[in-house]
Amino acid sequence: MAETGYINGSDLLLMVGGKAVGHCSSHTLTFNSETKDRAVKPASTASKSRGLWKEKGVTGLSISISAEGFRFYEEAENGHEQIAPLWGKGESVEVQAFKRGGDKTPYVKGKFIIASLEETSPAQDDATYSVSLENDGEPDVYPSKTAEVV
DSSP states (O other): OOOOSOOOGGGEEEEETTEEBTTEEEEEEEEEEEEEEEOOOOOTTSOGGGGGSOEEEEEEEEEEEEEEEEOOTTOOSBOHHHHHHHHHTTSOEEEEEEESSSOOOOSEEEEEEEEEEEEEOOTTSOOEEEEEEEEOSSOSBBTTBOOOOO
8 A cells, every 4th residue: 555645754764884873853865966067159040148058967976964863871773872983983884764664675775974973962951963974986776776686
C-alpha cells in the first residue's frame, strides 16, 4: 500500500558509520551544483538583448549533510561521543539517509567526510551537538542514481 499525505521529518533517518544519529532533532541534506557561466554573442538574426543572458553549465555535483542532536548520557546510537572518534580518524565514513519502517532502501548512500563536529553547552540548558558531512567521491545512491545490483 502506498503511503499518502505529508512526510513527517521523524520518518526520515540518518545513519553515520553504521548507526543512526542518536537523539537527532533535525538533519538537512543539500544537493549542490557547481556551475559555469557562458556569455555568447547572439546570432545576427537575434535581438541584442539575447546577448545579455548567459548560458549555464554544470561542472560539478556535491552533497552536504548537517545534523543536530541532544547530548545524552545513555546514548545507544551515534551521538557526539560516538561520532567524535570517527572524526578523529580523519577518514571517510559510510552515510545513509532512509525512511523509517520496513523498507530500509536508502535515498542517499555513500562515503562522506566529517567536515565539522560542534558541541554547544549553554548554562542550565540541554547540551547539543551538530555534525557536518561532505561527500567523498560519487555516492552509491543519490537522486537519479540507485544502488547497482551486483
